[in-house]
Amino acid sequence: MxxxxxxxxxxxxxxxxxxxxxxxxxxxxxxxxxQQYPDNRDTLQMFERFRGEVIMPHTDDNEHRCTGCQKCEIACPNGTIEIIWDRGIDEATGKKKKKIDQFVYHLSMCTMCGLCIDVCPHDAIKWGQNFENSVYDRSTLTRVLNKPGSTLMQGVED
Amino acid sequence: MPLRITENIHNWLFSVMPEGVASLVEMTLIAVVYLTIFAVAGLFLVLLERRVAAWFQLRIGPNRVGPQGLLQTMADAIKLLTKELTGTEKADKFLYNLAPYFVIISALMALAVIPFSAEFHAFDINIGIFFLIAISSIGVIGILLGGWSSNNKYALIGAMRSGVQTISYELSVGLSLLTMVVITGSLQLSEIIEVQKSGWLILQGHIPAAIAFMVFMISGTAETNRAPFDMVEAESELGAGFHTEYSGMKFAYFFLAEFINMFIISAIAATVFFGGWLSPFGITESIPELGVFWFLLKTMALVFLMMWFRWTFPRLRVDQLLTLEWKYLLPINLVNLVLMALLVWLNLTLRL
The missing domain is CATH 1.20.5 (Single alpha-helices involved in coiled-coils or other helix-helix interfaces)
Structure with a gap:
């Protein structure tokens, strides 16, 4: 049956x-x-977890959270991140201290694995939403993430 | 009106030419009209399929070429026309080139028998249904030839599967139509529609007719090699199946013929089960020109049903395919045929 x-x-x-x-x-x-992409370019909102590129958020006072610890540089499997660092006198304590000069990010080598962002102890770098990365000259894909004249935000290292 | 136009052309042709030439010219004209229907319907159905598929998958579908993407398939056809016709080495060139024509000619011949309306009916023979079943089996020869002559293992496997599938499901298509022929008592399609003036056959034959309709739609989907029975061109296993090695317009012929076959299966179902060009409850009986509209409406509804199947069900395995036919559809069909015969014998059919 x-x-x-x-x-x-x-x-x-x-x-x-x-x-x-x-x-x-x-x-x-x-x-x-x-998404009817080029038509809705102005209103297009990428989703939250989208991995477009690595960015370093700056505050209005041109402060970032990167201490130059180089953990991201070590974590990166393909040498995308290069941190050029320097030693400067810390105003508060008067001691010599490490600080970043240039945070160099080679987008052309990045595989968007996210290890640098996972490993960053101070949340200095984040995922950006931009995905329009095509350029005519690949050297423009090498970017300096910290803005000129930017300084470390107070209290990040505490 | 359509009758008047064809009559005028007919009279004019016979007045300016000798009889033999005039009838030849007339046949050619009708063939051209049907070829146009074939091409336009094929392209329109491809577009419909793509739009419907998109909506099922929460997409938008082609909407760029022309208003609402209406010219998309035209553009595709022009692209295919300009493409190079490639072939494999050591292919059987003659059969390889012949195969697409088998497929489209069988589809065209089947189209000729279908009654679009009371007047718009090119070839009303007294064995209409029988002719349709016979013609739809010829298409598989084209598929087998194409697959075999391509000299490609995927094409060959696809073609052989098509053979297995079509030969099996042919039985169910034939038997389910035979069940309805028991009521109508005629194989002629115009006669079958005449019978339905006292209620569509799916109502007249109630339970067995509904079963026959379900069996017909399942086996019809299988016969047109559409998903969930698309073993023939199972993309994930066989590349493109029997037409892997075809390109350009020869590929387009196969593609169009597949969609026309879907249209034909739906048209047969609309004619045999849903009264063809008859309006529901005879609401527009006084305007016979609307026959084409009702016929196309019913056919398109059934075409949509087949598309719904395609975008819902996963593909069957070969053994499941044959189990479905030989262990389920065929026995059900045979019992159903006896049931219908009893119904007609005991006068239990419903008539308005």
């Missing part, structure tokens, strides 16, 4: 499947996930 119950179950499950896709068909106008 399982022959007939098989037929019944088969038809029932097929109809269940069709009702699911049918619902999607009816509501597809509202929930279409297609």
């Amino acid at each position: 399982s022959y007939f119950s098989d037929i019944y179950k088969g038809i029932k499950t097929l109809l269940t499947g069709m009702s699911v896709t049918g619902k999607y068909f009816v509501t597809s106008r509202k929930g279409a996930i297609t």
Whole structure:
């Protein structure tokens, strides 16, 4: 008798499947996930976890959170990050202290693995949402992430 | 009106030419009209499929070329026309070039028998249904030839699967139509529609007719080699199946023929089960010109049903495919045929 119950179950499950896709068909106008890209360039919002490029957020006072510890440089599997550092006198304590001169990021070598961001102890670098990275000259893909004249934010190292 | 136009052309042709030449010219004209329908319907169906597929998958689909993407498939066809026709080394050139024509000619011949409306019916023979079943089996020869002559293992496997599939499901298509022929008592398609003036056959034959319709739609989908029965061109296993080695317009012929076959299967179902060009409850009986509209509406609804199948169900395995046919559809069909015969014998059919 399982022959007939098989037929019944088969038809029932097929109809269940069709009702699911049918619902999607009816509501597809509202929930279409297609981005009509160049047209909606002004309003396009990439999703939160999108990995576009590595950026270093700066505050309004031109302060960043990078202490120059070079953990990201060590973590990077393909030498994307190069930190050129210097020693300067810390105003508060008067001691000699390491600080970054240039945070060099080679986007052309980056695989967006995210290890540098995971390893950063001070959340100095983050994922950016920009994805329009095509250029005519690949040397422009080498970027300095810290803005000129920027300084370390107070209290990051405490 | 359509009748008047064709009549006028007919009279004019016979007045300016000798009879033999005039009838030849007339046949050519009709062939050209049907070729145009073939091309336009094929392109339109491809576009419809892509739009419907997109909506099922929460996408938008082609919407760039022309208003709402209406000219997309035209552009694709022009692109295919300009592409190089490639072939494999050691392919059987003659059969390789012949195969697409087998496929489209069988589809075109089947199109000729389909009644678009009371007047728009090119070839109304008294064995209409039988002719349709016979012609739709010829298409598989084209697929087998194409697959074999390509000298490519994927093409060969695809073609052989197509052979297995079409030969098996042919039985179910034939038997489910035979079930309906028991009610109509005629194989002629115009006669079948005439019978349905007292209620569409799916209502007249109620339970067995509904079963026959389901069986017909399943086996019809299998016969047109569409998903979930697209073993023939299973992309993930066989490249493109039997037409792996075809390019340009020869590939387009296969592609168009596949969509026309889908249209034909839906048209047969609309004619046999849903009254063809008859309006529901005879609401527009006084305007016979609307016949084409009703026919196309019903056919398109069934085409949509086939697309719905395609974008819902996963592909079957070969053994599951054959199990479905030989262990389920065929026995059900045979019992259904006896049931329908009993129904007609005991006069239990519903008539308005």
